[in-house]
Amino acid sequence: MRGAGRAARGGAQRLLRAERPPRARVPRRRTGRPRGRAAGRPGAARRPRIPGQGRRGRPAGRRSGRGGEARGRGGRPPAAGGARPRGARGPARRGPGRGGARPGRAGREIPGRGSHPAPRRTARRAGPRVARGPGIARRGVRTSGGRRTAPHGRRARARAGLLGTRAPRRMVDLGIGRGPLQARPRARGRPERPQGRDQGTARASVEARGPLMPLVVIFLVALWAACMYFGFLYVFPIVCALTVVGATLTGAAHYHLRAGRVLLPATAGGLSPALPATAGERRDPVFRHYLFGQAGPDWWRIVSFAVPALWGTVRTVVGTLTRWLMSNVQGFFLLPVWLAVVVGTGVALIPLAAAATAVAGAYALVCGAGLLLWAASALLVRGVEGVFMLARRILQTCPHPQCYARFALPEYACPTCGERHRRLVPNRDGAFRHVCRCGTRLPTAIVLGRFRLQSYCPECDRALPHRIGRARIEPLPFVGGPDAGKTTFMVLAVNALNGVVKDARGRAGFVVRGDEVAFSRLRRELRLGKVSKTTTQAPSATMVDITLPGAKPRSGNRILYLFDPSGEGFTGAAQVEAMSYLTHGEAMLIVVDPFALPDVQRSLSDAERKVLKDAGVVLSPEDPSDTFQRVRNELAARADGGRQKRVAVVVTKADLLRRTAIGRDAAELPGWFDGVGLGNMVRELARTAGEVRYLASGLPADTAAIGRLVAWLTGLPVTERPAAANGTALRAVDADGFGSVDGDAPGPVGADRPEAVDADASGDTGGDNTGGGHPADKEELTMTDLRRPWSPGKRSPGVAPLSYRLFRWTLFAASLFLCAATLTLLVIRAWAILSGVTVY
8 A cells, every 4th residue: 555655646746747847947146144044043154063963953854855865955955075956056166165064073072962073965866856655765863873763752753754744735736645644834924935847837927927917907097097986976975975964963962962961860960960069158058050050060061071972983983984995905996985984074063063053052042041030030039028128127136135136137047957048048049949958949038938937146046036027026125224113014015915916816926935934924923913023134035926917018017026124234334335226126115113213202201101111112223314314325326316216105103103292193294204303304205206105004004005005116006995894994194195094093002002913813803904804815925936837848869959950951952952953954955055946
């Protein structure tokens, strides 16, 4: 079998040699420059050669046909005696030339390899390589002893030709000599150089194709010209138009997709989070109005998202098409398509600019309309509130001691989180509502319900009455010296005013629970005949909230601040100056103790003094005229010169005064004051006060008269109560005051006081009113909240304010509509231009 295969291969080789035409050999000039892998190693050409081995100690013939014989260039063995191959130019080099023995190299010691003899040139048979199968020709390694030994290892055996050799390429093409055990294939990327006669064959085929090359070039040029002509004439316009449309729609889609992700969500977070302001001296913890706080960040966030995304898409598309269309030979023929895409992308900037202008116009339109609406709403709300406060003469002051501040706007607390809001008015935080950081919507004006929030003094941070701003605050100071009876008269006045309000079908109540408790205690003490003395020089006001149904808006609602300081506070100018609440109101109640007047004290007899002492009356050394003068000096520092609109002068202890010799005509007020040294006070009040009324009050009290006096003093429109059912009549002394109750017969001083107190305590005469007996007088005043507290409503956490959502949705809808309208008009205009139709 082995012999048959050898014969077949030999026959095929002879057949190929017979068919191969003769070719001229081109001799190559040999140089001393190293070639192949040795070219990159310095000194590789000077490396000693070992007989029987090639470079790097490998068996000789590795670069040849694996025949086991040393071969020269071109696969042919060198000539004998160092002769050059056939066809080589020039004489053969002998001696120490290439392939010959060099002098001085025999027996050279090489490190690691021992001593080797000098290489010996042998004559080789010229002719083509013949493929040999396994075992046909074996090659060994010649050692220093001259004995051949077989190489060991698979790779060494393959190099030595023991595992087979590679057949010529033509034989492989014929299917001869190909097997699994072949030599190492040629490295990738290294073209196979034709050997021997193959070079001549290739050159002959090129010479045969020479006359056809101009025709091929002309055909290719004609084909390219045709592609350019038809491409630019038909393909370019269509592709360019499609690119313009696609790029424009892509740009609009990019923008509106990013705008939808920013503007459409209802949450406060997201790509453009809505954050409330941090509370400070000039800012409240609220969300700023959308146009002033969030419109700019939303616009910038949309643009910063859309423009880079659009630019990245353009770069990706153009770069991909460039690689697909222009990276190879087809780029010469697809140039019109590529240029159409590039030009269309550039032309698309025109409709995109128009669309961007439309979007900017939508933003400008919505924001401009929003600003106009905000400005009109803020001005309207502020104007209405200003007119309301002027019409009702709203006054806002602090009732707490060491403060008594007067202010235009209190602080309001959020009913949900308790945060304080110092500027809850129509401003850049909102025209109708401010949105607290917790999401609660708060009204910005009294007419919108701001009075329903809990308010606090901006100076001392203490609570204020509930309806402050809605109802006028009426400070009513009780001015009088020590032991003048101010506290007793205040209890009688509050009780009488409650009866008057009940008659008018109105409502009245204390603002705080502490006032209710204190009033109940004082009323019990009054029934027992002795009211405890006030010791506080700077008191907290007793606040009474009153509303009358069907009354005029200007006078139907009042919050009374009843100030009852101790009489010692009026004995010095410094103490009076500390009572800053005296300068806030337009009404004042002067309590005159008749037994503190020097003229009255000098006129009292010893018996009268003894009776007064038994009744618990203390003769005060403080002259009422001096007290009035100190107060008058404090009021003179005001801008209006201390002018009061309404002043009431009440003479207390009138039941005891009328039983003295000097006080028998005390009912004739104010004429009685001229005889006791208070004429100057009367004349001064007539000059500086708008209206003055006088009343003589004692026990038992005239509740109706006191009620009418206090109602007039505080500006409440009430009607006079009818006469009492027990026949007791009321009469006015004169137009400037009220007299005592008819039927009070003169008698011994203080003879009827214990009985009157007992009758009041028993309740047979209807409470503290001995002359009325009205059922309302039996009812005690209690704490009442006359407002309806603000309800914050339900709100989902993490949701943006309503104004934010409305403006964002409006902006997105307007931009989408105007962008679509603009692009539609551009399409219509372009179609008209292309069609030759004039569109106006």
